[in-house]
Amino acid sequence: MNLFLDAIGEGVQALASGGVDVWEVVATSLRVSGAAVAVALVLGVPAGLYLGMRRGAARNVFLVLANAGMGLPPVVVGLVVAMLLSRRGPLGSLGLLYTRPAMVIAQAVIAMPVVAAVTATAVASVPVELRLQARSLGASRWHEAVLVLKEARMGVVAAVAAGFGAVISEVGAVMMVGGNLEGSTRVMTTAIVQYTRMGRYGPALALSAVLLALVVAVNAVLARVQRSAERFERS
Amino acid sequence: MSAVLEAQGIRKSYRRREVLAVDRLALEAGRTVALLGPSGAGKSTLLAVLGLLERPDAGRIVFDGREVSAGDRKARLQIAAAFQRPWLFKGTVGENVGYGLALRGLPTADWRCRVAEALERVGLGGWEDRSALALSGGEAQRVALARALAVRPRVLLLDEPLASLDPVVKLRLAQDFARLLHEDGMTVLWVTHDHDEAALVADDVAVMREGRIVASGPADDVFLVPGDPWAAGFLGLEAPVAGVVAEVEEGVARIVCEGVDLFAVAPVEPGARVRLGVRPEDVVLFEAGANVPASSARNRLACVVRELEPAGVTFRAILECAGVRIAARVSRAAARELRLAPGAEVLAVFKATAVRVAEEPSSHEGASG
Structure with missing residues (x-):
C-alpha cells in the first residue's frame, strides 16, 4: 500500500506545485484533441447528415464504412499518417511529422467516423414525416437538412462527446506521429506511459486523475445539456 | 372555372x-x-x-x-x-x-x-x-x-x-x-x-x-x-333507386320507381330519368297499418324488413317495398318496440324534402359496367 500512498502524495504535490510540467501536458492534450474534434465535426456532421437522411445502396456502403471506422485501431491510423508525413512519404515535404498538426490529423481521422456514425444514427431517427411536414410548409432541401440537424441536436452533442472521448484517451497514434517530445508534443496519455516506464508513478497517477476527471466532466456536461433540452424532446 | x-x-x-x-x-x-x-x-x-x-x-x-x-x-x-x-x-x-x-x-x-x-x-x-x-x-x-x-x-x-x-x-x-x-x-x-x-x-x-x-x-x-x-x-347507403319523373306539382315531383311512387322536392322536369337516395336517419318506422297522422311526410311505404344489422348504438334496417330498397336507422328501443326482425312488416315514412334527387346523364347510358 505504501507504493500507492507515496504515489498519491507525490501526485498531489506535482499538481499543486506545478513543479512538473503536468498542466502544460494537460493543455497540449486539450488543444490537440479539441482541434481534432473540431476538424472531425466539420467533416463528420455533414457526412452523418447525408448518411442519416438518404436511402439507397451507396448510403448503406458508406454507413458500413463509418460504423467499421468507429473501431479503427489508433495504431493503424498512426502508422498510415506517420508514413504519409514521413520524409520519404507523399506529404513529407510539409515537414509535419512529430508536430502538433500531425497529431491533430491523426486524431481527426480517428474521430471522424465516430462523429459521422453517431450523427447518422441520430439523424436517421428523425421521422421522415417530419421532413415532409417541413417541405409542405415551404422548406427547401437545405432548410430540411437544417431542421433535421436541429431535431437531432442531442445526437450531435453525443457525437462530439464520443469523438472527444475516443481521442483524448488515445495513445497509439499520438505517440507515433507526435513522438512524445517534451514541451511540444507530449500529451497526457504519452506522458503517463513515459512516467510509468520511468517508475515515476506520482506524476503518472496525477495525469491519470486529470484524464479521468476530464472524461467525467465531458459526460457531465453532456448529461446537463440533455437534461435541459428534455423539456423540448419527443417522448 | x-x-x-x-x-x-x-x-x-x-x-x-x-x-x-x-x-x-x-x-x-x-x-x-x-x-x-x-x-x-x-x-x-x-x-x-x-x-x-x-x-x-x-x-x-x-x-x-x-x-x-x-x-x-x-x-x-x-x-x-x-x-x-x-x-x-x-x-x-x-x-x-x-x-x-x-x-x-x-x-x-x-x-x-x-x-x-x-x-x-x-x-x-x-x-x-x-x-x-x-x-x-x-x-x-x-x-x-x-x-x-x-x-x-x-x-x-x-x-x-x-x-x-x-x-x-x-x-x-x-x-x-x-x-x-x-x-x-x-x-x-x-x-x-x-x-x-x-x-x-x-x-x-x-x-x-x-x-x-x-x-x-x-x-x-x-x-x-x-x-x-x-x-x-x-357511405352507408343502399344503392340509389332509379326512377322517372311522372309529374311536378308545386315543386314536389312524383317519381315512379320500380312500381313505387316516391315524392321529392327537386328542380326536375317530367320525363327526366333520375337517381334517388334517402339518408337512413331521415326514415321513421311505424307498425304496419298504423294510423300515422297526415303531415308533411309525403312518402309512406309499406315495407318488409330484409336485414337488420347492429350499427354501433343503433340498428340499421334494410327495407324493401316492391323493387325499392332503402335503409333506416332505428334506435334499439324502437327496434324492440316494433319487434323488428327480418321478414317483419313496417311502415316507412319520410319527407319529400329528405329525398335527394340527381338527374342521370342522358347520354352514354349503360356505357360503363
Whole structure:
C-alpha cells in the first residue's frame, strides 16, 4: 500500500506545485484533441447528415464504412499518417511529422467516423414525416437538412462527446506521429506511459486523475445539456 | 372555372402496382373538398402529389392556371399542409407556428404578429412560449393547423387531421376547423375516412377506391345519391333507386320507381330519368297499418324488413317495398318496440324534402359496367 500512498502524495504535490510540467501536458492534450474534434465535426456532421437522411445502396456502403471506422485501431491510423508525413512519404515535404498538426490529423481521422456514425444514427431517427411536414410548409432541401440537424441536436452533442472521448484517451497514434517530445508534443496519455516506464508513478497517477476527471466532466456536461433540452424532446 | 389547384390525369405506381389513377380532381376557390375513402385507397398519395411533395409518374398539376411541379418552390410556398399526427418540431409553440413564416423571410415584428394571430384563431392565444412537445393531442393538432394557417396559403391540405384524436375532441375540433376555414374562405382538401367528419366540413366530396375517384360532386349529392354502388356502400347507403319523373306539382315531383311512387322536392322536369337516395336517419318506422297522422311526410311505404344489422348504438334496417330498397336507422328501443326482425312488416315514412334527387346523364347510358 505504501507504493500507492507515496504515489498519491507525490501526485498531489506535482499538481499543486506545478513543479512538473503536468498542466502544460494537460493543455497540449486539450488543444490537440479539441482541434481534432473540431476538424472531425466539420467533416463528420455533414457526412452523418447525408448518411442519416438518404436511402439507397451507396448510403448503406458508406454507413458500413463509418460504423467499421468507429473501431479503427489508433495504431493503424498512426502508422498510415506517420508514413504519409514521413520524409520519404507523399506529404513529407510539409515537414509535419512529430508536430502538433500531425497529431491533430491523426486524431481527426480517428474521430471522424465516430462523429459521422453517431450523427447518422441520430439523424436517421428523425421521422421522415417530419421532413415532409417541413417541405409542405415551404422548406427547401437545405432548410430540411437544417431542421433535421436541429431535431437531432442531442445526437450531435453525443457525437462530439464520443469523438472527444475516443481521442483524448488515445495513445497509439499520438505517440507515433507526435513522438512524445517534451514541451511540444507530449500529451497526457504519452506522458503517463513515459512516467510509468520511468517508475515515476506520482506524476503518472496525477495525469491519470486529470484524464479521468476530464472524461467525467465531458459526460457531465453532456448529461446537463440533455437534461435541459428534455423539456423540448419527443417522448 | 375557378379551380385554384387541379390534378389532371395523375398516374403513380409503387413497385409496379398502380396506386393512383385520377383523371381529374379540382379544388375550387373558397371551397372545402373532402376526399373520402378506406385506408390504402391512395388518398394521402393524391394529397402529396397535389401538395407538390411527390412527383406523379404521369399527369399535370395546375395551380392558378399554370402547370407546376415538385421543384416549383414558388408554387409550393402557396400551399400548406397538416397531417394526421401533428409533427411538431422541437422547440416552442411559437417557433412551430412561425416556421413557415421564417422560411418566407418575414421580418421579426411581422412574424410575431402573425404567430400571435394564428394562435388566437385556433383558440390558443398567448401559448407562444410553451414547449410544443408537451401538448395534448388536440392542442398539438390546433398548433399544427395554426402553423399551416400562419403562412396564409392559397390552398390548405389536411391529411386525416383529426384521425388520431378521441371522439369528443375530434367532434369539437372538426366544428372549430370547419368554421375557421369557412370564415377565411380558404380552399381546402380535407382527406378523411370518416363520413361524419366529411359531412361536417365539406362543400364537395370525392370518394376514392383503389387509387381512383369513384364518385364526386357537391356533398349533399354524393352523400345521398352517389353514382357508384361501391361508394354508396362505403357511405352507408343502399344503392340509389332509379326512377322517372311522372309529374311536378308545386315543386314536389312524383317519381315512379320500380312500381313505387316516391315524392321529392327537386328542380326536375317530367320525363327526366333520375337517381334517388334517402339518408337512413331521415326514415321513421311505424307498425304496419298504423294510423300515422297526415303531415308533411309525403312518402309512406309499406315495407318488409330484409336485414337488420347492429350499427354501433343503433340498428340499421334494410327495407324493401316492391323493387325499392332503402335503409333506416332505428334506435334499439324502437327496434324492440316494433319487434323488428327480418321478414317483419313496417311502415316507412319520410319527407319529400329528405329525398335527394340527381338527374342521370342522358347520354352514354349503360356505357360503363
